[in-house]
Amino acid sequence: MSESVRIDCMKCRHFYVTWDPQFPKGCKAFGFKSLQMPSLTVLSSSGKPCLNFEPKSRPLA
Template identity: 45%
Template sequence: MFIACGTCNHYFVTHDPKRPWGCHKFGFKSNILPSQEIKKSTGIECAYFSSKAVKVSSGRDLNGK
């Protein structure tokens, strides 16, 4: 199973160029995506992946039309 960190509630982007991605759940920053770091360290897929809620557009523009 492929886990896309960008769609996870726990994923965040840092301002550190050497460690640009992080995971709030595991509490770390890394130079590779958190799901890849977890797989490399433990040998299993991330157990705490939590999909972000999908925002549905109303179809209206900013002027309410």
């Protein structure tokens, strides 16, 4: 995966919205909360794009 590809956390099954106003976005895969999107936190801390991205499953119609 290219580092120029931006991971959309909103489409990831591990993303969640927290009740903490200081850290409103969270990642269940890595177990942290953040002010910015978790994929940006992972990229800035490791220098690599998030490797735990899993698309959300679509509900059956």
